[in-house]
Amino acid sequence: MSQPIRALIFDVFGTLVDWHGGVVREVRAHLAPLGIEVDAPAFALAWRNQYQPAMDEVRRGLIPFGKLDVLHRRNLDVVLRELGLDARVDEATRQSLNQAWHRLDAWPEVPAALARLRQRFVLAPCSNGHIALMVNLARRNGLRWDAVLGAEIARDYKPTPVVYQAAAAALDLPREQVMMVAAHSWDLAAAARAGLRTAFIARPNEHGPGVGETRAQVPVDYEAADLAALADTLGC
Amino acid sequence: MSQPIRALIFDVFGTLVDWHGGVVREVRAHLAPLGIEVDAPAFALAWRNQYQPAMDEVRRGLIPFGKLDVLHRRNLDVVLRELGLDARVDEATRQSLNQAWHRLDAWPEVPAALARLRQRFVLAPCSNGHIALMVNLARRNGLRWDAVLGAEIARDYKPTPVVYQAAAAALDLPREQVMMVAAHSWDLAAAARAGLRTAFIARPNEHGPGVGETRAQVPVDYEAADLAALADTLGC
Numbered sequence: 001m002s003q004p005i006r007a008l009i010f011d012v013f014g015t016l017v018d019w020h021g022g023v024v025r026e027v028r029a030h031l032a033p034l035g036i037e038v039d040a041p042a043f044a045l046a047w048r049n050q051y052q053p054a055m056d057e058v059r060r061g062l063i064p065f066g067k068l069d070v071l072h073r074r075n076l077d078v079v080l081r082e083l084g085l086d087a088r089v090d091e092a093t094r095q096s097l098n099q100a101w102h103r104l105d106a107w108p109e110v111p112a113a114l115a116r117l118r119q120r121f122v123l124a125p126c127s128n129g130h131i132a133l134m135v136n137l138a139r140r141n142g143l144r145w146d147a148v149l150g151a152e153i154a155r156d157y158k159p160t161p162v163v164y165q166a167a168a169a170a171l172d173l174p175r176e177q178v179m180m181v182a183a184h185s186w187d188l189a190a191a192a193r194a195g196l197r198t199a200f201i202a203r204p205n206e207h208g209p210g211v212g213e214t215r216a217q218v219p220v221d222y223e224a225a226d227l228a229a230l231a232d233t234l235g236c
Numbered sequence: 237m238s239q240p241i242r243a244l245i246f247d248v249f250g251t252l253v254d255w256h257g258g259v260v261r262e263v264r265a266h267l268a269p270l271g272i273e274v275d276a277p278a279f280a281l282a283w284r285n286q287y288q289p290a291m292d293e294v295r296r297g298l299i300p301f302g303k304l305d306v307l308h309r310r311n312l313d314v315v316l317r318e319l320g321l322d323a324r325v326d327e328a329t330r331q332s333l334n335q336a337w338h339r340l341d342a343w344p345e346v347p348a349a350l351a352r353l354r355q356r357f358v359l360a361p362c363s364n365g366h367i368a369l370m371v372n373l374a375r376r377n378g379l380r381w382d383a384v385l386g387a388e389i390a391r392d393y394k395p396t397p398v399v400y401q402a403a404a405a406a407l408d409l410p411r412e413q414v415m416m417v418a419a420h421s422w423d424l425a426a427a428a429r430a431g432l433r434t435a436f437i438a439r440p441n442e443h444g445p446g447v448g449e450t451r452a453q454v455p456v457d458y459e460a461a462d463l464a465a466l467a468d469t470l471g472c
Contacts, residue, residue: 067408122371132408135358135382146371147384152406170388172303172368 003176005197005234008117009126009149009167011158011182014206016114016125016227017104017137020044026100030093036085041208043079048207050075055128055157065155067130073098102133106141107203113227114143116236124149126167126180128157147171159190168196181230185217197221199230239412241433241470244353245362245385245403247394247418250442252350252361252463253340253373256280262336266329272321277444279315284443286311291364291393301391303366309334338369342377343439349463350379352472360385362403362416364393383407395426404432417466421453433457435466 013019023044031038054071057063076098080089089097117123125134127150134148147170151157154166168178175195182188183203192198199222206212216223224230249255259280267274290307293299312334316325325333353359359382361370366388374381383406387393390402404414411431418424419439428434435458442448452459460466 069408122375130408131383131385131406135407139358139382144380145383146375147367147381149367153389170367171371172305172366 003174005121005179006173006177007122007124007168007171008179008181008199009124009164009196011180011184011187012125012127012129012134012137013101013104014203014212015181015183015201016110016143017106017141018206019048019101019104020206020208022104023047023100026097026103030097030100031085031089034088034090034093036088038083038085043083045207046079046082047072047075050078059157059160065151065157067152068101068128068133069098069130072101101129102136103140104137106137106143107226109226109228111142113231116231117227117234118144118146120234120236122146122171124167124171126150126158126164128163158187161190161194164191164194164196179221181227183213185213188216188220189218192218192220199224201225201227201230239410241357241415242409242413243358243360243404243407244415244417244435245360245400245432247416247420247423248361248363248365248370248373249337249340250439250448251417251419251437252346252379253342253377254442255284255337255340256442256444258340259283259336262333262339266333266336267321267325270324270326270329272324274319274321279319281443282315282318283308283311286314295393295396301387301393303388304337304364304369305334305366308337337365338372339376340373342373342379343462345462345464347378349467352467353463353470354380354382356470356472358382358407360403360407362386362394362400364399394423397426397430400427400430400432415457417463419449421449424452424456425454428454428456435460437461437463437466 010016024040027040027043054075058065080086124145124147130152131148138145149167149170151163154163156162168175179197179199180191181199183201188198198220200216200220202214202225203212204214222233224233246252260276263276263279290311294301316322361384363386367384370384385403385406387399390399392398404411415433415435416427417435419437424434424436434456436452436456438450438461439448440450458469460469
């Protein structure tokens with residue numbers, strides 16, 4: 001563990017951006033004009049809950065790798081069907097609502113903390129989201145990346161080891177000089193198994209108020225209350 | 237041609253950074269301490285001239301895709317051998333000199349012009365250089381990219397059409413909404429054949445004083461004296 005950390009790679013949904021709050025806002029904005037009242041927080045959770053099973057089909061080789069927009073859209077259709085809304089939500093609304101994931105806001109401390117971290121480290125997202133989605137979230141929130149890495153580069157989804165390893169390889173760095181930063185223990189456990197360093201960020205409200213991981217459930221190299229605290233710890 | 241341009245992708249060596257001046261500087265700095273006097277501009281040209289044949293072996297499927305560092309190193313060894321310097325340049329010097337391509341300076345107007353262009357367009361390099369090389373050049377010169385695209389994403393080298401097409405696909409844009417910006421007619425001709433828009437930038441000193449393309453030799457959508465002039469033309 002004595003090698004210096006040269007690059008930080010980041011989970012994005014939940015760790016850097018508030019997907020739950022953003023999707024709740026977009027669900028309301030899209031369905032209210034159609035006269036549809038739903039429990040928007042529950043809708044957001046149901047949508048997100050389709051995420052891992054859909055990616056799992058890719059990880060197991062049952063369906064080819066696709067951009068996250070495609071999986072999100074398939075999952076949206078499932079949720080609308082399960083809520084009995086299939087006939088009431090038109091195609092244009094579905095397409096626009098599916099873009100909600102491109103219009104999420106960063107947690108408040110993130111843009112400034114990333115700017116501090118970038119003084120000392122190479123920074124890149126390592127998300128299951130595709131490149132265009134990362135570009136839109138970064139431009140919306142003023143996040144400055146050195147490169148966009150993650151699932152689309154590796155053609156597979158986290159927690160498959162190749163996703164983390166492909167990120168380190170793209171930066172031409174030994175894995176132990178790259179640290180994965182995430183708010184999810186499953187992600188960090190996989191990154192550690194793949195040979196990377198790990199930092200846990202607490203996001204106690206990720207899935208709505210009071211629902212999110214507050215402590216790492218696995219051994220990690222660093223653990224911080226938010227990204228600014230991680231920058232403090234790393235001396236940035 | 238009526239679709240709006242949404243993204244600009246850039247050739248880097250020659251178009252954005254002065255490879256000739258930088259390599260000349262590095263050749264002198266590395267060989268003088270060994271007591272070796274060479275014609276550094278000629279050395280730089282000889283090194284660069286090995287570039288297309290080496291990539292051609294990849295394009296023709298004779299050798300697998302590799303990071304540009306690997307091709308540069310192979311080519312450096314060829315040049316040293318041809319100049320009768322094989323026995324006089326040690327391994328450590330070769331490794332350090334090979335990194336010259338990571339330490340090139342941007343043409344003077346480039347950083348500010350890119351910042352202007354980024355107000356209106358998504359920006360990414362589309363170089364035959366690999367991701368880590370692009371990251372180092374961008375950090376050295378203060379270039380702000382939205383993503384790093386190019387050969388490593390496509391696993392092939394320009395002017396193979398897939399390299400341009402993979403860049404547009406990664407940005408989730410139709411090819412006609414993406415414009416390739418380069419100082420080389422061969423690059424722009426290939427980008428146009430692949431379905432992209434094109435902009436030519438004059439770099440009359442790319443290969444040394446007075447040696448570089450001053451006008452596009454092929455039809456292009458835009459032609460500009462430098463990147464600031466292109467930003468002017470595009471109304472940025």
